[in-house]
Amino acid sequence: MSLVLIHTDRFAEHQTPPGHPERPERAEVMDVVAARWRQRGVDAVEPNAASRDQLARVHDDAYLDLIEKTAGRAVKLDPDTYTSPESYEIALLAAGAAVDAVERVMNGRHRAAVALVRPPGHHAERDRAMGFCLYNNVAVAAAHARAGGVGRVAIVDYDVHHGNGTQHIFESDPSVLYVSTHQYPYYPGTGAADEVGYGAGRGFTVNLPLEVGAVDDDYRVVFDDVVLPVLREFTPELLIVSAGFDAHERDPLGGMRVTTPAFAAMTMALRAVAEECCRGRIVCVTEGGYDLHALAASIDAALETLSGHASEPRWPSSAIESLRGRTAAELARASLGPIWPLA
Numbered sequence: 001m002s003l004v005l006i007h008t009d010r011f012a013e014h015q016t017p018p019g020h021p022e023r024p025e026r027a028e029v030m031d032v033v034a035a036r037w038r039q040r041g042v043d044a045v046e047p048n049a050a051s052r053d054q055l056a057r058v059h060d061d062a063y064l065d066l067i068e069k070t071a072g073r074a075v076k077l078d079p080d081t082y083t084s085p086e087s088y089e090i091a092l093l094a095a096g097a098a099v100d101a102v103e104r105v106m107n108g109r110h111r112a113a114v115a116l117v118r119p120p121g122h123h124a125e126r127d128r129a130m131g132f133c134l135y136n137n138v139a140v141a142a143a144h145a146r147a148g149g150v151g152r153v154a155i156v157d158y159d160v161h162h163g164n165g166t167q168h169i170f171e172s173d174p175s176v177l178y179v180s181t182h183q184y185p186y187y188p189g190t191g192a193a194d195e196v197g198y199g200a201g202r203g204f205t206v207n208l209p210l211e212v213g214a215v216d217d218d219y220r221v222v223f224d225d226v227v228l229p230v231l232r233e234f235t236p237e238l239l240i241v242s243a244g245f246d247a248h249e250r251d252p253l254g255g256m257r258v259t260t261p262a263f264a265a266m267t268m269a270l271r272a273v274a275e276e277c278c279r280g281r282i283v284c285v286t287e288g289g290y291d292l293h294a295l296a297a298s299i300d301a302a303l304e305t306l307s308g309h310a311s312e313p314r315w316p317s318s319a320i321e322s323l324r325g326r327t328a329a330e331l332a333r334a335s336l337g338p339i340w341p342l343a
């Protein structure tokens with residue numbers, strides 16, 4: 001089987017305060033999805049914990065010490081980000097799952113690897129926990145690939161939030177391309193189109209800020225006109241996806257209206273680029289997605305796409321009219337507050 005899932009039911013052990021959207025039930029959804037795919041004959045393996053050396057490629061030592069010291073304790077790290085006594089250990093497994101996913105596809109054992117993890121990672125900065133994220137799982141994975149000799153790694157991030165941490169970690173590095181679609185303006189406030197990277201990395205950060213209310217058709221246009229051509233020009237040797245499903249129309253945090261079939265289409269489009277550029281090597285690592293039904297359905301749709309035969313991406317025809325062309329005043333209504341407005 002050319003697809004592998006990396007997952008453990010231990011991801012539910014990372015507890016957040018009552019009412020927090022990044023809740024253990026998200027892990028239970030992943031357990032159910034993983035069990036179903038295991039029954040269908042897809043390989044599913046337990047992750048290894050990330051090592052200190054693997055984390056230190058993208059995080060500062062002082063920050064690693066700080067997170068290590070939360071072991072056994074419940075700590076508030078930022079207005080949205082909390083640990084429970086288990087979180088340190090579970091966050092190591094989440095980052096380790098992303099590393100294992102890279103190992104699996106780079107050694108040729110599998111073509112595609114999907115790490116079903118929590119906590120998510122893309123807001124975590126080099127020196128700071130943020131937006132539910134402790135370690136930047138995808139950044140740790142990309143750095144692991146680079147350390148293993150992969151020349152060019154592309155990261156595509158379709159989570160509804162901009163992956164500030166991932167962008168900042170690689171913004172002066174031309175060997176790691178970061179491409180993000182996200183609601184804008186919105187949490188975390190970064191991700192404007194003119195943020196394009198620095199120094200040698202200039203041009204290797206591509207931000208595609210989208211208006212609140214964007215529909216499948218908007219994503220199709222952005223993928224066809226920018227994401228896919230940019231990837232083809234970069235010709236990655238490995239494609240990593242920050243697979244957040246909070247742009248889903250049912251998501252309680254995001255303001256987008258993406259449907260489940262559109263997540264399948266995005267995945268198919270990315271798979272096609274991976275097949276063109278890098279022998280199909282694609283690693284998906286989960287990020288956000290806070291409606292449990294939408295999360296289950298979207299992960300399923302992505303797995304269906306990665307496990308089956310390649311085909312043309314089938315974008316759903318949008319029943320809802322696109323909001324492209326809305327006025328700046330309408331755009332400005334989107335908030336720049338915390339990621340968790342209920343708090």
Ligand SMILES: [Zn+2]
Pocket residue numbers: 159160161244246287288289
């Ligand atoms: Zn998100």
